[in-house]
Amino acid sequence: xxxxxxxxxxxxxxxxxxxxxxxxxxxxxxxxxxxxxxxxxxxxxxxxxxxxxxxxxxxxxxxxxxxxxxxxxxxxxxxxxxxxxxxxxxxxxxxxxxxxxxxxxxxxxxxxxxxxxx
Numbered sequence: 001x002x003x004x005x006x007x008x009x010x011x012x013x014x015x016x017x018x019x020x021x022x023x024x025x026x027x028x029x030x031x032x033x034x035x036x037x038x039x040x041x042x043x044x045x046x047x048x049x050x051x052x053x054x055x056x057x058x059x060x061x062x063x064x065x066x067x068x069x070x071x072x073x074x075x076x077x078x079x080x081x082x083x084x085x086x087x088x089x090x091x092x093x094x095x096x097x098x099x100x101x102x103x104x105x106x107x108x109x110x111x112x113x114x115x116x117x118x
Contacts, residue, residue: 001027002098004038004062005087023070023093023101024083032083037074040066051111054104056097063091072105 003024021038042053053069056062078087093101 001025002093002101004064004090004092005034005083006090007083007087021064021068021090022076022078022087027080030080031077032080033075033077034083035070035072035074036076037071038064038068039071040068042067042069048115051115052108054101056093057100058094058097061091061094062097070101072101072108 001024005022005024006019007022008019020036022034022036023038024032024034026033038056039053042050042055045053052073053071056064056068056070059066059068062068
């Protein structure tokens, strides 16, 4: 788990989808659940949207080329055989980022609530 794949937009079968990175967060026998959106375009997002983007701390060790953020609300399920066939394995999150991402996701509702109360 917490493997990073580079996916061809055509593989995703989502209209207008572009090539993108995904993080596998749950690996079942036939399917994988992924955070389907990783981005380096973070700075211009609204403060509200930034609440859902976890900054990968060890992005170089994870096999990424530049600072990257995980959209924790973009969950997609893929057929595991198709992912391995058409996705390119890039790397894996470090233990530090795995713990950070899990905590970030668990605390999202609380952060959003505080933001909405401002």
